[in-house]
Amino acid sequence: MQTSHAMAEVPGPAPQALDYLNADYGIRSWLFTIDHKRIAILYLLMITIMFVVGGVFAAAVRLELLTPQGDAFEADTYNKLFTMHGIVMIFFFLIPSIPAVLGNFCLPLMIGARDLAFPRINLLSWYVYMVGAVFGTFAIVAGGVDTGWTFYTPYSTTASQTNVIPAVLAGFIVGFSTILTGLNFIVTVHKMRAPGMTWFRMPLFVWAIYATSLIQMLATPVLAITLLLLVLERGLHIGIFDPALGGDPVLFQHMFWFYSHPAVYIMILPSMGVVSEIVTCFSRKQIFGYTFVAFSSLGIAVIGFLVWGHHLFVSGQSAYAGMLFSLLSFLVAIPSAIKVFNWTATLYKGKISWDTPMLYVFGFIGLFTIGGLTGLFLAALGLDVHLTDTYFVVAHFHYIMVGGAIMGYLGGLHYWWPKITGRLYPEFWAKIAAVNIFIGFNLTFFPQFLLGYLGMPRRYHAYPEEFQVLNVLSTGGAPVLGVGYLLPMVYLIWSMRYGPRASANPWRATGLEWTTPSPPTTHNFEEVPVVTQDAYDYPAMEKKVA
Amino acid sequence: MSGHIVSRKVYFAIFLSLMVLTAATVAAAFVNLGALNVLVALTIAVAKATLVALYFMNLRYSERLTWVMVAAGVTWLGLLIGLTLSDILTRSWIAGALG
16 A cells, blocks of 8 residues: 655746636636636635634534534524524535536546537626625624525524515525536536537546536426525415415425435535545546446436425325335435445555645545435434434434535545646645544544434433533534634645646646646646547556556 | 427417416316315426426427436426425325314
């Protein structure tokens, strides 16, 4: 086993060739750019700001839960804090994170295209996101919203006195940004692959982004309809969901989760794509079972649409529908498990190196497995009655969405950072941060499994004293996790100016993006590449070196 | 394909059909058909949407990939409605089973 996999540096003063970063200067060149790489940077900037905002709300929640008494915030304020944490993190950070940043930057490069199919629609998607962000910010500044990020009716349409409509419109608008991005990716993958880049030569990250885009296109319109109906009921008292007006509140939950459960796969599938890229590169092996990994992405995308009713087991949904959704929920574990087993098999007898992206991948595999398996607990009808609305659920989805999705995002960000900026980050600090995040994450969220199993409900600002020890552990983990997230923000920004310059292919990786200079030129490829090999032919590359 | 040119005659015929179907919706609203009320209204609506998609959106003359995309959309709508009905239509069964 190799202990380190030193990144290749280019010695001496850097050549000042024109790339996408220095091809033009000034704020206008950024705000009116139609270059997919610059738009990725615009997204990176915004989602990082949103991540910090969502993180501040999370810190406030953990601070309140340090003691059993509700002493830091009023109950109503606490309701607003966890609601805004959820809305900001899900709609404004997690959903756009990998697709809009890494997907935008890498997808055209990976399939040998000069840009996405619709560059102007790509820029439009960022502006739509910004309009959504303005509504979201207004909802926060005007006093917040307290419905939970799920906006459940009839509370959201009849009782809540907070800024429900601006918050709902924020989700409604930002959804269209997602649809535009998904549409762009689907058309690009179908129409703009380089000669020789057949479907089964595409990198698995592209397959994952493609599957994600299908979900974005098919699910997000339903969210838009649902949120619009909510606004109509709240604003104009048209009875859709409120029983007093002849509506059905469970119908809201059906429609909301028809989008929001697949939305979890919008978050996790791109991360799985990142893992496939990194695990092959840092074990110097071809992926084990390419076709299975590729089709499991589509399998997750399709089956992921059939499981939403497991959010409604105790909501008054018919027991028969509950049985059906329980069975279907178990099925979605199969394609997820295929991926985990295939990544593990890829590691077998590989020349594994422990660079930062790989540390995140190991973190992902472990944490996602825990998150996925506890999902099976919740899919079991009887057990869910005990666990529903407890901290067990909170721990489960954070293992998926933070332990899984964010680990993948950070792994991918480090992996492609030399390509994005043309600079190398400090490996030592990056490793410290990765380990820090892993420890901090588990310290924060593992106690929550125990708390939930013992019966601590979610969404309360006070709790019985016997739960304090585990809550103190959880709150103690939060700053460790926070420092872990802060470190990359510091050293990645530092590396943009002071980091050593990166060569075109610092990881000795396969893939067309690594054949372009770091950073790439505005049009990516001087000549359209012709693909003659399968993806991840690391054994051939290793033979050449030997 | 998108290059196909549809004659004005066809467009006017479709427009006329849509107007007739709208009138049919209004007329049906004045007749109490009991449980069939919703079925009739939705059938007319689906017929109108199909005409709009086929002719005004040129689906009839589009390539196969476009048909696949539309079929996916319709299938997913079916999933939404079908699985939601699996709840709504069976809610009373438990009460019935318990007598």
